[in-house]
Amino acid sequence: xxxxxxxxxxxxxxxxxxxxxxxxxxxxxxxxxxxxxxxxxxxxxxxxxxxxxxxxxxxxxxxxxxxxxxxxxxxxxxxxxxxxxxxxxxxxxxxxxxxxxxxxxxxxxxxxxxxxxxxxxxxxxxxxxxxxxxxxxxxxxxxxxxxxxxxxxxxxxxxxxxxxxxxxxxxxxxxxxxxxxxxxxxxxxxxxxxxxxxxxxxxxxxxxxxxxxxxxxxxxxxxxxxxxxxxxxxxxxxxxxxxxxxxx
Amino acid sequence: xxxxxxxxxxxxxxxxxxxxxxxxxxxxxxxxxxxxxxxxxxxxxxxxxxxxxxxxxxxxxxxxxxxxxxxxxxxxxxxxxxxxxxxxxxxxxxxxxxxxxxxxxxxxxxxxxxxxxxxxxxxxxxxxxxxxxxxxxxxxxxxxxxxxxxxxxxxxxxxxxxxxxxxxxxxxxxxxxxxxxxxxxxxxxxxxxxxxx
Amino acid sequence: xxxxxxxxxxxxxxxxxxxxxxxxxxxxxxxxxxxxxxxxxxxxxxxxxxxxxxxxxxxxxxxxxxxxxxxxxxxxxxxxxxxxxxxxxxxxxxxxxxxxxxxxxxxxxxxxxxxxxxxxxxxxxxxxxxxxxxxxxxxxxxxxxxxxxxxxxxxxxxxxxxxxxxxxxxxxxxxxxxxxxxxxxxxxxxxxxxxxxxxxxxxxxxxxxxxxxxxxxxxxxxxxxxxxxxxxxxxxxxxxxxxxxxxxxxxxxxxxxxxxxxxxxxxxxxxxxxxxxxxxxxxxxxxxxxxxxxxxxxxxxxxxxxxxxxxxxxxxxxxxxxxxxxxxxxxxxxxxxxxxxxxxxxxxxxxxxxxxxxxxxxxxxxxxxxxxxxxxxxxxxxxxxxxxxxxxxxxxxxxxxxxxxxxxxxxxxxxxxxxxxxxxxxxxxxxxxxxxxxxxxxxxxxxxxxxxxxxx
Numbered sequence: 001x002x003x004x005x006x007x008x009x010x011x012x013x014x015x016x017x018x019x020x021x022x023x024x025x026x027x028x029x030x031x032x033x034x035x036x037x038x039x040x041x042x043x044x045x046x047x048x049x050x051x052x053x054x055x056x057x058x059x060x061x062x063x064x065x066x067x068x069x070x071x072x073x074x075x076x077x078x079x080x081x082x083x084x085x086x087x088x089x090x091x092x093x094x095x096x097x098x099x100x101x102x103x104x105x106x107x108x109x110x111x112x113x114x115x116x117x118x119x120x121x122x123x124x125x126x127x128x129x130x131x132x133x134x135x136x137x138x139x140x141x142x143x144x145x146x147x148x149x150x151x152x153x154x155x156x157x158x159x160x161x162x163x164x165x166x167x168x169x170x171x172x173x174x175x176x177x178x179x180x181x182x183x184x185x186x187x188x189x190x191x192x193x194x195x196x197x198x199x200x201x202x203x204x205x206x207x208x209x210x211x212x213x214x215x216x217x218x219x220x221x222x223x224x225x226x227x228x229x230x231x232x233x234x235x236x237x238x239x240x241x242x243x244x245x246x247x248x
Numbered sequence: 249x250x251x252x253x254x255x256x257x258x259x260x261x262x263x264x265x266x267x268x269x270x271x272x273x274x275x276x277x278x279x280x281x282x283x284x285x286x287x288x289x290x291x292x293x294x295x296x297x298x299x300x301x302x303x304x305x306x307x308x309x310x311x312x313x314x315x316x317x318x319x320x321x322x323x324x325x326x327x328x329x330x331x332x333x334x335x336x337x338x339x340x341x342x343x344x345x346x347x348x349x350x351x352x353x354x355x356x357x358x359x360x361x362x363x364x365x366x367x368x369x370x371x372x373x374x375x376x377x378x379x380x381x382x383x384x385x386x387x388x389x390x391x392x393x394x395x396x397x398x399x400x401x402x403x404x405x406x407x408x409x410x411x412x413x414x415x416x417x418x419x420x421x422x423x424x425x426x427x428x429x430x431x432x433x434x435x436x437x438x439x440x441x442x443x444x445x
Numbered sequence: 446x447x448x449x450x451x452x453x454x455x456x457x458x459x460x461x462x463x464x465x466x467x468x469x470x471x472x473x474x475x476x477x478x479x480x481x482x483x484x485x486x487x488x489x490x491x492x493x494x495x496x497x498x499x500x501x502x503x504x505x506x507x508x509x510x511x512x513x514x515x516x517x518x519x520x521x522x523x524x525x526x527x528x529x530x531x532x533x534x535x536x537x538x539x540x541x542x543x544x545x546x547x548x549x550x551x552x553x554x555x556x557x558x559x560x561x562x563x564x565x566x567x568x569x570x571x572x573x574x575x576x577x578x579x580x581x582x583x584x585x586x587x588x589x590x591x592x593x594x595x596x597x598x599x600x601x602x603x604x605x606x607x608x609x610x611x612x613x614x615x616x617x618x619x620x621x622x623x624x625x626x627x628x629x630x631x632x633x634x635x636x637x638x639x640x641x642x643x644x645x646x647x648x649x650x651x652x653x654x655x656x657x658x659x660x661x662x663x664x665x666x667x668x669x670x671x672x673x674x675x676x677x678x679x680x681x682x683x684x685x686x687x688x689x690x691x692x693x694x695x696x697x698x699x700x701x702x703x704x705x706x707x708x709x710x711x712x713x714x715x716x717x718x719x720x721x722x723x724x725x726x727x728x729x730x731x732x733x734x735x736x737x738x739x740x741x742x743x744x745x746x747x748x749x750x751x752x753x754x755x756x757x758x759x760x761x762x763x764x765x766x767x768x769x770x771x772x773x774x775x776x777x778x779x780x781x782x783x784x785x786x787x788x789x790x791x792x793x794x795x796x797x798x799x800x801x802x803x804x805x806x807x808x809x810x811x812x813x814x815x816x817x818x819x820x821x822x823x824x825x826x827x828x829x830x831x832x833x834x835x836x837x838x839x840x841x842x843x844x845x846x847x848x849x850x851x852x853x854x855x856x857x858x859x860x861x862x863x864x865x866x867x868x869x870x871x872x873x874x875x876x877x878x879x880x881x882x883x884x885x886x887x888x889x890x891x892x893x894x895x896x897x898x899x900x901x
Contacts, residue, residue, distance in 0.1 A: 014889055015883040017886055020890035047837040049817070050829070081493045148805050186447070188728040195463065196759075226880050
């Protein structure tokens with residue numbers, strides 16, 4: 001049985017518990033034993049992105065302490081995972097313990113595909129779905145090839161979704177443009193942030209999506225918030241929930 | 249300390265540890281038919297490519313170009329392509345070339361990947377402005393050598409002494425007004441390339 | 446609110462225009478994609494280019510000395526300038542010593558950086574920008590809003606009005622062909638009357654002492670080949686070691702910038718033309734300081750293609766002028782704080798850190814990492830707003846204490862459920878202007894998970 005330490009983003013813990021529960025269900029369905037160390041709170045990304053390394057550092061140290069005992073750490077968020085794998089080294093450059101912990105921290109979909117070696121999860125999702133490519137997942141974790149690079153195409157998230165029975169993944173005009181959340185950017189540059197998000201929604205709606213999904217609830221919180229205010233016929237749902245077999 | 253000394257000292261002081269030269273790139277783009285690719289790329293940027301088997305055919309083809317037929321002043325550095333009616337050797341001041349309708353110049357080779365022709369400036373001397381101030385440009389590449397990419401191009405070029413040379417790919421153009429492509433900005437309004445042989 | 450965010454908000458407010466600007470630049474990005482895809486070895490070329498630049502800057506002084514030696518041997522005159530003022534005075538002295546008053550200029554972001562035009566005009570020199578986009582903004586008394594597409598922010602009707610006023614084109618005319626033809630005639634007169642031509646330098650070749658200038662319009666060549674005196678301004682980082690290296694950069698440049706395989710003209714200048722003069726002005730202006738910075742020296746690799754601007758979702762929706770820097774967009778947000786950290790402390794935050802710029806940069810500059818590094822450096826220098834730093838410290842305090850985090854989380858959700866919406870909207874501020882607030886479940890995930898475990 002694969003033992004997994006579950007790392008849940010703070011905003012998922014507080015506002016979207018169903019995403020965390022879905023993550024647990026998916027992992028258990030795939031034969032993992034999931035533990036949630038309660039001492040965890042937040043990866044520290046908001047502080048780091050605000051330029052306050054000193055404020056983020058203690059949280060990075062806590063992360064290492066809390067999670068180093070697990071063979072794998074899995075997180076239903078690309079940006080929090082990227083924080084650990086790509087940016088903790090800047091906060092803790094001389095930590096001897098960090099590299100091992102960072103090396104075993106995975107976003108959910110890449111864990112399923114790369115570690116568990118599972119290419120398809122049985123399930124039914126007969127809906128028109130727009131896949132939003134969260135930027136950190138795409139460009140920092142390389143969950144997909146992206147439209148900028150001239151490399152053979154691949155997408156771990158899309159692969160898992162496409163295998164679901166009845167699903168239609170719609171074709172967007174701009175397959176991986178940023179939604180505009182960007183953490184504090186969403187309030188500091190509110191005008192541009194919302195313009196970016198609204199353009200994403202228009203793209204998804206034009207492509208015929210009913211549900212917008214992605215690996216980062218932060219993007220979906222922003223897109224969902226815009227969609228509800230605009231009263232658009234679009235819902236957001238995290239990939240974990242779709243894979244866990246939930247209806248929208 | 250002069251600006252020169254200040255700058256060089258600052259650069260030496262700030263230099264990071266030495267990074268070696270990378271090895272040259274491995275496999276680069278090649279085309280099954282470089283000539284056809286060149287013609288296609290030149291066409292895409294608004295120029296035209298003509299293949300002619302001989303000098304006689306060249307002369308006839310150049311004369312048949314509408315811009316040449318309509319031209320009052322033709323300045324030619326390629327007598328076998330067109331005799332020209334501007335006595336270039338007597339002109340030292342390039343301003344005198346402003347009224348030239350068609351310029352006929354020699355290209356050394358063509359580049360398939362981007363529709364460019366290398367035009368060495370030696371034959372032009374102080375009159376290199378001719379290539380840009382004319383209304384229409386004709387380039388003659390004889391023999392019609394076409395290389396695949398710029399890598400092969402630079403393998404052929406030597407820059408040993410003073411001089412000018414230019415890769416010219418098609419007519420001048422701009423898209424500065426609402427991204428609308430307009431052929432014929434400040435340089436030539438049209439560019440015809442003749443590959444001989 | 447930063448200076449950028451305020452200007453960006455104004456740009457966004459004109460929704461039609463913002464979308465028009467965004468669509469135009471996305472189109473250029475798409476052309477880049479197609480051009481890059483036509484070169485199977487594209488990613489290898491980028492790696493080569495990055496490595497060549499890294500190698501070059503690690504021996505920059507040596508290469509510059511070789512370049513100067515070779516350029517002098519070819520008959521060029523070489524001037525060195527530490528500051529913008531040095532540069533401007535060098536150009537002025539070349540003109541004044543020869544009694545020259547009419548200068549034509551092709552595109553050079555370096556001369557924008559040095560504010561050359563204003564300096565020369567104040568001293569009686571007529572300066573005409575000959576790149577069509579640059580001429581348009583010059584007539585409009587604006588600065589370029591994009592380093593490759595200077596007038597991308599202007600509609601053809603506006604350009605038509607501008608040309609009607611200055612070039613006497615027909616009133617109301619806005620056809621790009623008609624306007625370009627008018628500019629051709631107008632600028633042709635200027636080329637022919639010019640007494641000196643100034644160009645930028647795209648690449649300077651250390652081993653030969655020559656340099657390369659790339660244009661589509663032919664304006665640099667007309668300016669360099671009609672008047673007797675050619676002045677070429679270059680930053681120290683423009684160097685490449687050998688002529689053969691040009692192949693790598695030239696294959697990347699135009700494809701990255703506009704999606705064309707190459708610019709119409711790629712001119713190689715080695716020494717002055719017979720009977721003419723060639724002056725090279727080599728400028729530092731903060732580049733040696735960048736070289737000294739381990740975090741930011743890769744920004745010196747920039748070949749000024751503008752691809753990062755075309756791909757940046759923020760740039761496309763806020764416009765180049767919102768950055769208030771000579772070079773805007775992602776690369777500008779990395780370069781500007783190096784020169785004026787106080788003034789440009791907001792620029793590294795004018796980004797959602799999406800990372801698209803990194804992936805289109807032909808020389809693999811780690812732009813989004815550098816933006817993040819700038820945020821840290823500016824924070825350490827106390828150049829970011831104090832409330833932001835205080836909020837981060839407070840957040841850290843709370844999040845290091847799970848009991849406090851849980852308590853405040855519970856309170857926050859309760860507030861979201863019970864506090865009247867208008868009050869919430871007020872407290873939530875900018876978030877709630879156009880977005881609904883996130884949900885406020887009764888139980889957090891950890892509570893639900895805990896229950897699940899407890900349940901028999």
